[in-house]
Amino acid sequence: MDYDFLFGILDERSISTGDSARMEHATDWGTDDANASPPDVVVYPTTTDEISAILAGATEHNVPVTPYAAGTSLDGQPVPVHEGISMNLTRMNEILDVRPEDFQIDVQPGVMGPALEQAAGKHGLFFPPLPSSSDISTIGGMIANAASGMQTVKYGEVADWILELEVVLADGSVITAGSKAPKTSAGYNLRDLFVGSEGTLGVVTRATLKLAGRPAQIRGGRAIFETLDDATDAVTDVVRSGVDIAKIELIDAESAMMSNAVTGNALPDAPMVFLEFHADHGIDEEIAFCRSLLEQHSPDRFEIADSEEMDELWQTRRELQFAIEEYNPELQAVYPGDVTVPISECSPLIRYIKSLGAEHDLLTPCFGHVGDGNIHSTVLADADDERALDRARAVSEAIVERTLEVGGTSTGEHGIGLDKRNYLVAEYGEETVEAMYAVKRALDPTGTLNPGKIFPEQFDTAPADRH
Amino acid sequence: MDYDFLFGILDERSISTGDSARMEHATDWGTDDANASPPDVVVYPTTTDEISAILAGATEHNVPVTPYAAGTSLDGQPVPVHEGISMNLTRMNEILDVRPEDFQIDVQPGVMGPALEQAAGKHGLFFPPLPSSSDISTIGGMIANAASGMQTVKYGEVADWILELEVVLADGSVITAGSKAPKTSAGYNLRDLFVGSEGTLGVVTRATLKLAGRPAQIRGGRAIFETLDDATDAVTDVVRSGVDIAKIELIDAESAMMSNAVTGNALPDAPMVFLEFHADHGIDEEIAFCRSLLEQHSPDRFEIADSEEMDELWQTRRELQFAIEEYNPELQAVYPGDVTVPISECSPLIRYIKSLGAEHDLLTPCFGHVGDGNIHSTVLADADDERALDRARAVSEAIVERTLEVGGTSTGEHGIGLDKRNYLVAEYGEETVEAMYAVKRALDPTGTLNPGKIFPEQFDTAPADRH
Numbered sequence: 001m002d003y004d005f006l007f008g009i010l011d012e013r014s015i016s017t018g019d020s021a022r023m024e025h026a027t028d029w030g031t032d033d034a035n036a037s038p039p040d041v042v043v044y045p046t047t048t049d050e051i052s053a054i055l056a057g058a059t060e061h062n063v064p065v066t067p068y069a070a071g072t073s074l075d076g077q078p079v080p081v082h083e084g085i086s087m088n089l090t091r092m093n094e095i096l097d098v099r100p101e102d103f104q105i106d107v108q109p110g111v112m113g114p115a116l117e118q119a120a121g122k123h124g125l126f127f128p129p130l131p132s133s134s135d136i137s138t139i140g141g142m143i144a145n146a147a148s149g150m151q152t153v154k155y156g157e158v159a160d161w162i163l164e165l166e167v168v169l170a171d172g173s174v175i176t177a178g179s180k181a182p183k184t185s186a187g188y189n190l191r192d193l194f195v196g197s198e199g200t201l202g203v204v205t206r207a208t209l210k211l212a213g214r215p216a217q218i219r220g221g222r223a224i225f226e227t228l229d230d231a232t233d234a235v236t237d238v239v240r241s242g243v244d245i246a247k248i249e250l251i252d253a254e255s256a257m258m259s260n261a262v263t264g265n266a267l268p269d270a271p272m273v274f275l276e277f278h279a280d281h282g283i284d285e286e287i288a289f290c291r292s293l294l295e296q297h298s299p300d301r302f303e304i305a306d307s308e309e310m311d312e313l314w315q316t317r318r319e320l321q322f323a324i325e326e327y328n329p330e331l332q333a334v335y336p337g338d339v340t341v342p343i344s345e346c347s348p349l350i351r352y353i354k355s356l357g358a359e360h361d362l363l364t365p366c367f368g369h370v371g372d373g374n375i376h377s378t379v380l381a382d383a384d385d386e387r388a389l390d391r392a393r394a395v396s397e398a399i400v401e402r403t404l405e406v407g408g409t410s411t412g413e414h415g416i417g418l419d420k421r422n423y424l425v426a427e428y429g430e431e432t433v434e435a436m437y438a439v440k441r442a443l444d445p446t447g448t449l450n451p452g453k454i455f456p457e458q459f460d461t462a463p464a465d466r467h
Numbered sequence: 468m469d470y471d472f473l474f475g476i477l478d479e480r481s482i483s484t485g486d487s488a489r490m491e492h493a494t495d496w497g498t499d500d501a502n503a504s505p506p507d508v509v510v511y512p513t514t515t516d517e518i519s520a521i522l523a524g525a526t527e528h529n530v531p532v533t534p535y536a537a538g539t540s541l542d543g544q545p546v547p548v549h550e551g552i553s554m555n556l557t558r559m560n561e562i563l564d565v566r567p568e569d570f571q572i573d574v575q576p577g578v579m580g581p582a583l584e585q586a587a588g589k590h591g592l593f594f595p596p597l598p599s600s601s602d603i604s605t606i607g608g609m610i611a612n613a614a615s616g617m618q619t620v621k622y623g624e625v626a627d628w629i630l631e632l633e634v635v636l637a638d639g640s641v642i643t644a645g646s647k648a649p650k651t652s653a654g655y656n657l658r659d660l661f662v663g664s665e666g667t668l669g670v671v672t673r674a675t676l677k678l679a680g681r682p683a684q685i686r687g688g689r690a691i692f693e694t695l696d697d698a699t700d701a702v703t704d705v706v707r708s709g710v711d712i713a714k715i716e717l718i719d720a721e722s723a724m725m726s727n728a729v730t731g732n733a734l735p736d737a738p739m740v741f742l743e744f745h746a747d748h749g750i751d752e753e754i755a756f757c758r759s760l761l762e763q764h765s766p767d768r769f770e771i772a773d774s775e776e777m778d779e780l781w782q783t784r785r786e787l788q789f790a791i792e793e794y795n796p797e798l799q800a801v802y803p804g805d806v807t808v809p810i811s812e813c814s815p816l817i818r819y820i821k822s823l824g825a826e827h828d829l830l831t832p833c834f835g836h837v838g839d840g841n842i843h844s845t846v847l848a849d850a851d852d853e854r855a856l857d858r859a860r861a862v863s864e865a866i867v868e869r870t871l872e873v874g875g876t877s878t879g880e881h882g883i884g885l886d887k888r889n890y891l892v893a894e895y896g897e898e899t900v901e902a903m904y905a906v907k908r909a910l911d912p913t914g915t916l917n918p919g920k921i922f923p924e925q926f927d928t929a930p931a932d933r934h
Contacts, residue, residue, distance in 0.1 A: 099809070102810055173898040180809055180874035181876040182839045183841065183876075185880050186895075187663075187883060187903050188660060188663070188907075189613070189664075190903065193906075196652050197656075212709075280711075285748055428643050433654070435657060436655045438909040439660075439906060440655075442909030443906070
């Protein structure tokens with residue numbers, strides 16, 4: 001494989017073939033070491049021109065390029081399964097411009113949540129749809145995976161806050177998708193085609209994001225319920241009733257127990273809901289409205305917490321998945337992932353997950369953005385018991401299958417990567433996936449960009465000599 | 468041209484080659500009779516299967532198909548400039564399902580605004596982003612043109628309220644774009660690629676739309692200003708300050724004068740802003756907040772109107788473009804269209820439009836959704852004065868060019884059609900339009916669907932023998 005062309009584009013410090021750099025780019029958070037797949041070379045470009053030249057050169061030399069940012073994805077998105085070049089974008093981490101009078105900010109793809117919040121915060125603004133991982137993940141990764149977060153129930157997804165993208169295509173051409181105008185009907189919407197394309201169609205080199213004014217009033221609280229049905233029904237009832245809720249997160253008793261065991265927290269051993277309200281005025285009236293709805297579901301209690309207590313609760317919530325994974329080293333986790341269903345299907349789906357857990361004697365902690373229909377569940381089985389692991393895998397598959405049966409999606413905010421590829425045809429049908437593949441071949445005919453992702457194996461996405 | 472294949476698909480009453488049907492499908496609202504371009508045949512399918520068979524047959528026989536709905540588009544979108552088949556979709560006008568517990572409704576593309584409102588209203592729900600023309604336009608047309616409306620300032624565009632589309636491609640394949648889940652990260656976002664594609668990529672045969680709960684409180688009002696600058700600055704100030712405003716429409720003194728002359732209204736001869744507030748509670752507090760901001764721009768008055776008065780004002784606003792066109796039969800209208808800019812550019816752009824009008828002695832009425840940066844302007848010149856008409860065309864071009872210079876778009880909600888094609892490269896750059904064209908060729912390689920639209924003439928979009 002000829003990588004010499006890279007030395008005509010980048011200085012030597014921006015190219016690495018060392019084992020440590022290659023292994024750092026061989027996995028993401030969701031890929032264990034047994035499935036590590038290192039690239040041949042890692043590059044660290046800092047400009048759009050460099051990225052354009054690298055992609056044009058890679059296409060010419062038939063070399064795959066897999067974009068890599070913070071590596072916090074969960075389904076193998078940045079794992080270079082066909083080797084080639086790993087393109088690390090974290091050095092593209094500049095805030096390029098802030099235009100507070102237009103509620104706009106221009107950023108490079110390697111900017112992380114805290115830098116974005118700081119730049120916006122100086123002007124009394126914020127970026128509402130940040131995912132829970134935003135402290136350590138990049139805006140480019142959020143765009144690539146069509147991410148969302150706890151505040152999506154009020155503010156929408158990352159996709160809803162992107163105005164314009166600069167994108168480099170596989171042939172090195174640099175395009176502008178979207179507009180800095182608040183809305184446009186001019187030509188095809190390529191912007192939302194790149195959002196969620198997981199680096200398989202182009203590399204985002206600049207994003208113009210919308211910002212929002214910080215709410216004058218922020219209050220948080222939590223409600224504890226007797227049964228999981230009560231808690232889930234309370235969430236869907238609040239969302240349906242039009243309460244202006246900024247966050248509403250379900251945590252089941254199993255998740256709470258595991259969090260307590262790992263972190264020393266003292267969450268009640270019961271299903272609970274964490275809430276947050278944002279308003280410019282009238283927040284007490286909104287909270288009272290919400291309380292009246294929650295009370296129809298027999299909560300043990302509903303309490304408004306002070307901001308320090310709430311910070312701790314939200315920290316607990318953000319670390320919940322880690323707690324579940326660390327709870328018992330003898331248990332192995334199998335992931336149905338972040339299935340998402342129409343909200344009327346939330347309660348039935350959670351009941352189904354719990355019934356499968358009981359039937360197969362497996363732990364099935366559930367939590368998540370139930371206000372968006374988005375349930376994060378994990379199936380845990382004894383790592384040394386192959387039959388239990390088989391049951392866990394079957395349960396995980398059954399959860400995704402039921403999700404698709406009721407009109408849901410296999411992934412609400414994490415993306416397909418490697419792990420969800422085999423559900424794509426079941427979710428959309430063969431002809432739809434064929435249409436997606438036609439778009440892939442149109443924009444990346446040589447298969448340069450991130451081969452092996454999104455599409456099931458029968459769709460060939462690798463360069464000619466990499467099949 | 469062989470259209471016999473149609474008789475194997477549709478009954479005779481669903482196929483027309485009569486002059487009257489052909490001429491009805493030769494123009495849209497924005498195309499005058501001099502530019503009429505009739506199809507060879509008009510078809511009226513009623514099922515997805517029929518549409519699939521027609522498109523597959525047309526592709527096989529090398530015949531263009533141009534989708535047609537209510538014909539209320541303004542830039543020639545449904546005008547069959549390469550003849551062939553006009554596919555009238557107004558008989559696909561069924562409400563298929565309403566799922567109030569999920570805030571979802573499934574509709575066929577020919578459903579019009581009033582039927583949609585009625586079906587949703589039965590459940591206390593509504594479809595917020597309807598455009599001003601919704602009484603006589605179809606949801607399919609709104610999707611095709613990425614429409615928006617007066618309530619977009621609060622609720623977003625039509626695109627933001629679409630969950631899932633069934634689409635028939637040129638080869639007859641039927642795909643599902645998007646999901647009934649509230650959000651998805653699964654595979655490419657084809658849904659938003661079809662929104663705004665003006666019937667050039669596929670024919671939408673079913674749409675799952677999101678609905679919202681009707682607000683408990685609705686109040687309207689208007690503010691009258693001394694100067695146009697005051698009025699425009701007041702709008703941008705209100706939007707920036709985060710007032711929860713559901714509509715905020717600017718009307719300049721020229722537009723008001725023309726409306727009065729045509730309709731017998733008695734609007735003040737001054738720049739004004741019409742407003743509407745939606746809330747579940749606390750509307751008086753919101754109105755007071757808005758008033759405090761408006762008062763910083765020296766309004767002559769700000770008055771809250773009762774609902775009957777407001778109905779009349781909104782009716783006046785909806786009919787404003789007609790009034791401008793009918794004001795003086797000796798004047799001819801030239802349209803810069805619905806240019807849209809970042810909100811900080813609204814006041815400067817409107818000042819620029821007015822200065823051009825003064826300089827060239829032309830009427831330039833302006834109004835629109837200034838809260839979205841969206842300005843509807845018209846340039847009027849003596850129809851018999853060729854030099855005045857030339858000046859009007861130059862002014863219109865200068866308005867669009869200035870819009871693009873300041874980061875705006877040539878069309879915020881009407882689409883490109885025929886009229887805006889020559890701005891597309893200026894707006895996005897050649898490489899971006901090449902990428903759009905690659906997508907067009909990937910999904911419609913034979914150029915069956917609506918040839919001649921969106922792309923400038925150097926991009927060939929017609930079937931092989933129609934160049």
